[in-house]
Amino acid sequence: MFALRSLRRRHGRHAPHGCGTDRSAFADQVKSELTDELPDEDLGQDLEDCLAVYELGSKPRCEEVEYLELVQEAIDRIDRGR
Numbered sequence: 021m022f023a024l025r026s027l028r029r030r031h032g033r034h035a036p037h038g039c040g041t042d043r044s045a046f047a048d049q050v051k052s053e054l055t056d057e058l059p060d061e062d063l064g065q066d067l068e069d070c071l072a073v074y075e076l077g078s079k080p081r082c083e084e085v086e087y088l089e090l091v092q093e094a095i096d097r098i099d100r101g102r
Contacts, residue, residue: 047098054094058087067095 055063063070070091079087 043098043101046101050094050097054090057090061087063091067091067098071095 051063051065051067054067055061071088074088076084078084
């Protein structure tokens, strides 16, 4: 569900306007905020990889939904650049 949407978008995304350094700094900020929200998770560098390798059913349902939504929201924020 979340991982599939992410993988489909991965190759067709457009970079937001602005400098690559600004985009990188923003992505780092979003990842830092996500790490604060999910302190017990090992998210790694690439959030899309987190979704791609995530095993559905490996967490209790309510935690799983929250985890997947937070990671997808962070990916979307980075893609939008805001």
